[in-house]
Amino acid sequence: MYRAENYPSKVLQNAVEAISSLPGIGSRSALRLALHLLKQDKEDLLRLSxxxxxxxxxxxxxxxxxxxxxxxxxxxxxSPKRDRNLICVVESVRDVMSIEATNSYNGLYHVLGGIISPINGVSPSDLNIRELLARLKPGMEIILALSGDVEGETTSFYIYRQIEAYGVKVSTLARGLGFGDDLEYADSLTLGRSIEARRPFKP
Ligand SMILES: [Zn+2]
Structure with missing residues (x-):
């Protein structure tokens, strides 16, 4: 981080500090972006902000x-066109967007808002699991579409334990994806196929 006395303007410094709070943006990149924004039209800046x-x-x-x-x-x-007996459980909004882009899924979703991760201090109560339980009805199919890494597996197992008594069928993605791959990085065709070829969840 550049020291305060290096900044010619407090306004610029505030902008750089705000931009550098974004993930993956260090203070150098933040300064570059802020100086870029400085050159933009006022209307463009207003639309962005x-x-x-x-x-x-x-x-x-x-x-x-x-x-x-x-x-x-x-x-x-x-949407009346969606199969209401099918709920695909995903970690994030981005995962819903990835699966929608495959055009091969016609059910509903449930966004957990994260994944169980003791290292990052995320426990089951931080996720939308209670809200998922409230949606369950016997005969539904629940697809656990979480990543294949340890945290994803842990979360899938936890949810499976919570929902198995509800009389629902629990399935998971067929892993055409490599172990540990994120849904985010799967190409659309592979992801679409792994949903279509889903298999019963085995704890
Ligand atoms: Zn919704």
Whole structure:
């Protein structure tokens, strides 16, 4: 981080500090970005800042599946074309977007909002697991589509233990994906196939 006395302007320093709070952005990159923004039109800057501010003030989480949404119920949960007996459990909003991009899944989702990780201080109570249990009905199929690494497996196992008594069928992705691969990095075709070829979850 550049020291305060190196900055010619407090406004610039504040911008650099705010930008460098983003993941993967160090103070050098933050300064470069801030200087780039400095050269932009005022209207462009306003559009950028208001779209960021809207993330904090205007976005909702779907009351059913916890996906980001512009309304109380997301487009997927409110669609009459979706199979309501199928719920795909994923870690993040990004995973829903990846699976939707495959065009090979027609059920609903449930976004956990993270993954069980003792190292990062994330316990089951930090995730949307209770909300998942509230959606379960006998005869449903629940697909555990979490990553294949240790934390993903731990979370899948934990959820399996929670839901097995509900009379639901529990399945998991066929791993065309390598061990430890994130859904994020899977190409659309592979991910689509691994959903279609899903198999019963074996604890
Ligand atoms: Zn929803």
């Amino acid at each position: 208001s779209s960021i501010a809207a993330l904090g003030s205007e976005i909702h989480y779907c009351k059913e599946c916890k996906m980001v949404s512009d309304s109380d119920l997301c487009q997927i949960c409110s």
